[in-house]
Amino acid sequence: MKRFTRFTRLTTLSALLLAAGLNAGTAQAQLAPAAATTAPASAQSEARKANIVIIGTGGTIAGAGASATNTAAYQSAVVPVDKIIASVPEISKVANVKGEQIFQIGSESFNNERLLKLGKRVSELLKQPDVDGIVITHGTDTIEETAYFLNLTLKSDKPVVVVGSMRPGTALGADGALNLYDAVLVASNPDSRGKGTLVVLNDEIHTGRDVTKSNTFKTETFRSPFGPLGYVVEGRTLFFRLPARPHTMQTEFDIDKLDKLPEVAIVYAYGNVNPASVDAAVKNGAKAIVFAATGNGSVGDYMVEPLKAARAKGVQIVRASRTGSGVVIRNAEQPDDKYDWIVTDDQLPQKARILMALALTKTNDPKELQKILWKY
Ligand code: GLU
Numbered sequence: 421m422k423r424f425t426r427f428t429r430l431t432t433l434s435a436l437l438l439a440a441g442l443n444a445g446t447a448q449a450q451l452a453p454a455a456a457t458t459a460p461a462s463a464q465s466e467a468r469k470a471n472i473v474i475i476g477t478g479g480t481i482a483g484a485g486a487s488a489t490n491t492a493a494y495q496s497a498v499v500p501v502d503k504i505i506a507s508v509p510e511i512s513k514v515a516n517v518k519g520e521q522i523f524q525i526g527s528e529s530f531n532n533e534r535l536l537k538l539g540k541r542v543s544e545l546l547k548q549p550d551v552d553g554i555v556i557t558h559g560t561d562t563i564e565e566t567a568y569f570l571n572l573t574l575k576s577d578k579p580v581v582v583v584g585s586m587r588p589g590t591a592l593g594a595d596g597a598l599n600l601y602d603a604v605l606v607a608s609n610p611d612s613r614g615k616g617t618l619v620v621l622n623d624e625i626h627t628g629r630d631v632t633k634s635n636t637f638k639t640e641t642f643r644s645p646f647g648p649l650g651y652v653v654e655g656r657t658l659f660f661r662l663p664a665r666p667h668t669m670q671t672e673f674d675i676d677k678l679d680k681l682p683e684v685a686i687v688y689a690y691g692n693v694n695p696a697s698v699d700a701a702v703k704n705g706a707k708a709i710v711f712a713a714t715g716n717g718s719v720g721d722y723m724v725e726p727l728k729a730a731r732a733k734g735v736q737i738v739r740a741s742r743t744g745s746g747v748v749i750r751n752a753e754q755p756d757d758k759y760d761w762i763v764t765d766d767q768l769p770q771k772a773r774i775l776m777a778l779a780l781t782k783t784n785d786p787k788e789l790q791k792i793l794w795k796y
Pocket residue numbers: 478479480481496525526527528558559560561562584585586587
């Protein structure tokens with residue numbers, strides 16, 4: 421990748437503030453509160469422009485429809501990242517950006533190999549002293565899995581922001597341009613450092629740990645059960661909360677040391693679920709099965725024996741919930757101690773799949789695995 425052509429330039433004000441040991445953003449707000457409320461082009465960009473790499477992976481933000489009224493029926497992953505960046509000239513006022521196309525796919529096509537490739541490239545870029553932050557353009561369908569994975573495995577406190585859109589750029593009311601502008605603002609802001617991998621859409625900043633897609637077509641689709649971390653509005657990045665669970669620098673997982681992720685399958689519960697789906701997962705080499713169970717992890721009477729049989733073969737069994745939120749209580753709906761099973765904390769099945777795959781690179785002891793599920 422080419423180096424940035426414009427390097428960090430400190431203004432006299434920021435140089436003085438740094439010399440005084442002050443955070444430039446905070447100090448500027450203290451010195452000039454009126455300017456902060458009236459200058460939408462962002463007080464954060466006045467000190468210096470951050471160097472941000474925008475990695476394109478595809479999704480609707482790179483999509484195009486046949487007409488402007490095609491807001492939900494269109495082809496995703498067709499517009500190159502450099503073209504997307506060029507379509508939002510306002511970005512160049514807040515950061516020096518470079519585009520890099522790593523994939524051009526719908527995010528449903530992410531798999532372990534692609535996840536690892538993306539993570540390793542992000543890690544490589546974060547190590548460059550002239551890179552201040554990363555933005556990843558991504559399909560919205562699996563943003564929550566990629567963001568959680570990066571949140572758990574990157575070893576840097578520089579901001580990493582995953583962004584997508586619900587409407588293609590060709591649509592009336594397209595949301596991608598503003599989402600991308602907001603993502604660059606957040607990635608450029610020193611206040612975003614040390615907060616783990618973030619997801620920015622629809623004026624909100626979410627932690628990659630909590631966020632999930634909750635609607636198939638609305639722009640207001642991303643939700644975190646405990647609320648977003650903050651807003652992006654009028655060019656300002658506003659944080660109100662901090663992630664409570666360990667992430668990035670604080671975890672035991674390191675993207676640079678991961679070459680392969682163990683197979684973890686999800687079996688979805690429903691009335692009349694076929695027990696053969698458990699056997700299929702075992703035959704396919706699953707090291708763990710996340711059972712996306714009903715309610716508080718309840719397991720149908722005809723499913724208990726197949727899951728116990730899988731455990732007897734060494735496969736870890738994780739009870740999760742298909743409800744969309746809440747914690748699964750150990751030894752409540754099922755005797756986990758007796759069966760040597762594990763429960764999720766509040767992780768959705770697809771997030772528990774990511775965490776279990778990482779946890780299994782560390783241990784195969786169900787007690788230790790349980791601790792990891794409760795920790796992250
Ligand atoms: N299925 C596509 C994807 O996830 C399009 C959905 C979107 O990006 O909003 O990449």
